Amino acid sequence: MTTDINLFSSYQLGNLELPNRIVMAPLTRNRAGEGNVPHSINATYYAQRASAGLIIAEATQVSPQGQGYPFTPGIHSPAQVEGWKLVTDAVHREGGRIFLQLWHVGRISHPDFQPEGALPVAPSAIAPPGNVVTFTGLKPYVTPRALETAEIPEIVEQFRQGAANALAAGFDGVEIHAANGYLIDQFLRDSTNSRTDEYGGAVENRARLLLEITAAVTSVWDADRVGVRLSPSGTFNHIRDSHPLETFGYAAQALNRFNLAYLHIFEATDADIRHGGTVVPTDHLRSRFTGTLIVNGGYTREKGDTVLANKAADLVAFGTLFISNPDLPRRLALNAPLNAADEATFYGGGEKGYIDYPFWTAAGEQVTSS
Numbered sequence: 435m436t437t438d439i440n441l442f443s444s445y446q447l448g449n450l451e452l453p454n455r456i457v458m459a460p461l462t463r464n465r466a467g468e469g470n471v472p473h474s475i476n477a478t479y480y481a482q483r484a485s486a487g488l489i490i491a492e493a494t495q496v497s498p499q500g501q502g503y504p505f506t507p508g509i510h511s512p513a514q515v516e517g518w519k520l521v522t523d524a525v526h527r528e529g530g531r532i533f534l535q536l537w538h539v540g541r542i543s544h545p546d547f548q549p550e551g552a553l554p555v556a557p558s559a560i561a562p563p564g565n566v567v568t569f570t571g572l573k574p575y576v577t578p579r580a581l582e583t584a585e586i587p588e589i590v591e592q593f594r595q596g597a598a599n600a601l602a603a604g605f606d607g608v609e610i611h612a613a614n615g616y617l618i619d620q621f622l623r624d625s626t627n628s629r630t631d632e633y634g635g636a637v638e639n640r641a642r643l644l645l646e647i648t649a650a651v652t653s654v655w656d657a658d659r660v661g662v663r664l665s666p667s668g669t670f671n672h673i674r675d676s677h678p679l680e681t682f683g684y685a686a687q688a689l690n691r692f693n694l695a696y697l698h699i700f701e702a703t704d705a706d707i708r709h710g711g712t713v714v715p716t717d718h719l720r721s722r723f724t725g726t727l728i729v730n731g732g733y734t735r736e737k738g739d740t741v742l743a744n745k746a747a748d749l750v751a752f753g754t755l756f757i758s759n760p761d762l763p764r765r766l767a768l769n770a771p772l773n774a775a776d777e778a779t780f781y782g783g784g785e786k787g788y789i790d791y792p793f794w795t796a797a798g799e800q801v802t803s804s
Contacts, residue, residue, distance in 0.1 A: 440739040441750060442767055445487065447726060448658025448695050450531060450606060452487035452749075455742060456763045459730050459751040460490045460535040460609070460663075464782040466507040470495070472517035476507070477524040478789045482760035484530025487749065490609050490661075490698070491521070493537035493616075496596030499555065500617070501547045502539030504569050505782060509534065509596045515603045522604035533607040533661065534600040536593055536651070540617030541578035541626070542671050544568055553579040555589075557620050557627040557634065562672045583631045586643065589617070594650035597660075607659035610647060612685075613700050615671025618644050619664075622681055625674035637677075637684045645688055652692050661695045661728070666714035667702035678712050687722040697723045698751065701731035717746060735766045761793045770794045 445452040467473040480489060495501045495508045508514045518534070525532045541556035546568040548554060556578035565572040581589070593610065600608050612618035620626040621643040627634050633642050644662070652660050666682035675681050686697060702713045720727055729741060730751035738750040756762050758775035765772055771794075779787020 439742045439745075441735060441742065442763070443742070445726075445749060447488065447749075448656070450488075450659070450695075452531065454485075454487040454763055455749045456487050456738075456766070457728055457730075457749050457751040458483050458486040458489040458756045458762075459753040460492050460611070461753055461757060462492050462503065462506060463757075463780065463788065464503060464505040465784075465788060466505045467517070469511065469513055470501070470506060470508040471511075471513045472507050472521050474520060475785065475789060476517075477520040480521050480532065481524035481528050481530070482789060482793075483756055483762070484525050484528035485761060485763045486530065486756070487763075489525060489530060489532040490751070491532055491534045491605075493535045493611050494596075495537050495539070497538065497592040498547075498549050499552075500538035500592065502543035502554070502616075503547075503567060509536070509599045509603070510592070515599050518600070518603035518605070522606075526604070531606045533609050533659075534603070534605045535609045535611050535663070536596045536600070537611040538589065538592065538617040540620045541575070542566070542616060543578075544573055544576060546570070546573070553577070555579050555581050555585075556617070557581065557629055560626055560628065562615075564672070580629070583633070586633060586646075589643070590646050590650050593647045594654060597651040597654040601654060607661065607695060608651060608655060609661040609663055609698060610644075610651060611663055612644050613663045613665035614668060615665075615673035618647065619668075619673055622685060623673050623675040624681075625676075637681050640681070641685045641688055644685060648689065648692055648694070652694075657693045658695050660692070661698055662689055663698040663700065664719075665700040666719065667706050667711050668700060669706045669709040669711040674711075678714050679718055682714055683718060683722050686719040690722075690724050694725055696726035696728050696749070698728040698730065701729055703731060720746060735769070757787075758791050760789075760791055765794050768794065 543554035545551040559580045561577040726748045728749040729747040758773040776787045
């Protein structure tokens with residue numbers, strides 16, 4: 435049975451009223467300033483996109499140990515908190531709502547990023563194949579150091595402190611990044627977690643870190659201002675699981691205890707299927723998670739309207755389309771032409787490909803500022 439709900443319907447997310455159901459997905463753009471501090475260009479970028487029902491800001495490391503790419507922002511220093519205030523103030527002036535995605539990359543790093551050149555940490559000492567982008571070019575991934583059981587509470591504390599810093603920076607909420615082959619996902623999946631302690635083995639143990647971090651973050655924020663992102667079908671960063679329907683079905687159901695703002699699902703991509711990923715149907719998680727569900731993965735206006743009308747999800751996140759269309763909700767509502775994205779400028783650089791995409795006017799003219 436379908437309804438008249440569509441992308442432009444309002445939505446009550448906890449005590450936060452969203453004017454539409456179009457979410458800006460978290461998008462790594464590698465444009466933080468010195469010290470991984472957000473600066474004025476980032477504030478302009480997010481303010482341009484404030485017409486989204488909700489912005490989920492880019493993945494942001496909760497500690498120096500959590501970094502794995504150049505020029506990605508942090509949320510662990512006073513300067514970073516002040517930098518993010520520029521962003522949240524700018525978005526709020528434009529009437530927008532913005533969450534921050536809390537991130538630790540785990541093994542997807544290199545000693546070049548680590549304090550004192552240490553090894554990256556992970557659930558187990560299993561190296562990913564391939565190369566990592568460092569400040570001086572591509573370098574092979576190293577074998578990470580397996581976290582000692584006694585160290586794991588410090589990881590949880592990094593997320594709790596990151597959540598507290600996000601609150602101080604003026605965000606409307608936070609999202610826990612448990613997707614895309616980063617640290618929490620590495621604990622969830624049996625291809626990267628061969629531990630024999632209480633954080634390894636059975637799915638209940640592999641999900642323990644996710645649940646402990648969620649408990650810590652919801653000790654700072656009201657639970658209806660906290661979301662979690664999962665990628666159950668994902669293969670990005672060389673991640674696999676032997677039984678993903680069981681693993682992620684358990685995780686989704688276990689998260690119900692927190693009464694979260696939402697569960698955000700990054701759905702299977704063509705690349706995941708090409709690389710042998712098992713497709714975990716979104717309705718498998720929809721039937722287990724009782725709260726708001728956000729879906730993300732190549733959505734168009736038509737596909738988004740359909741999934742909402744069929745109540746297969748509550749909100750739809752758009753990624754690449756928001757890079758090149760700062761006024762995406764307006765363009766979708768008008769069926770206006772969409773700007774093509776310049777992939778060469780996705781990562782790193784300055785204003786080009788970041789804050790210079792044109793807006794659509796009532797006259798059908800392209801203008802370069804809001």
